[in-house]
Amino acid sequence: MEAETQVCPVCAMSISSHALRCPHCRARQPNAPPINRGSSKQVAGVCAMIAEELSLDPTLVRVLFVCLVTVSGGLVLGAYILLWLVTPPVPNGLSPVSRFSRWIDGLFSSSSTPPQQPASPS
Numbered sequence: 001m002e003a004e005t006q007v008c009p010v011c012a013m014s015i016s017s018h019a020l021r022c023p024h025c026r027a028r029q030p031n032a033p034p035i036n037r038g039s040s041k042q043v044a045g046v047c048a049m050i051a052e053e054l055s056l057d058p059t060l061v062r063v064l065f066v067c068l069v070t071v072s073g074g075l076v077l078g079a080y081i082l083l084w085l086v087t088p089p090v091p092n093g094l095s096p097v098s099r100f101s102r103w104i105d106g107l108f109s110s111s112s113t114p115p116q117q118p119a120s121p122s
């Protein structure tokens with residue numbers, strides 16, 4: 001049985017139809033789901049997302065992350081939190097920043113109509 005293949009739109013090489021990125025030119029494929037933290041998360045999914053995007057082992061990325069947090073004195077932890085804030089938890093989902101923005105919009109766009117001005121007597 002032959003595996004299903006697709007043609008990379010960037011380098012025109014034949015690649016697996018399940019590939020998120022072309023193994024030849026590293027181009028993200030059009031059928032790849034949008035970047036998200038959904039798969040195989042342990043804490044917030046940022047390390048798993050980075051591992052998936054870079055085609056690395058999630059455990060390796062997590063070990064590197066812990067080492068970098070220790071060495072950087074928390075700077076990398078700030079980058080982790082920033083990445084968590086701007087990436088959606090599921091494909092085509094809303095990031096925490098987007099959800100907060102929508103919540104703020106909801107606060108200031110009340111559903112009630114503005115008070116009617118009484119007609120001024122002429």
Ligand SMILES: [Zn+2]
Pocket residue numbers: 008009010011012013022023024025026027
């Ligand atoms: Zn390619």
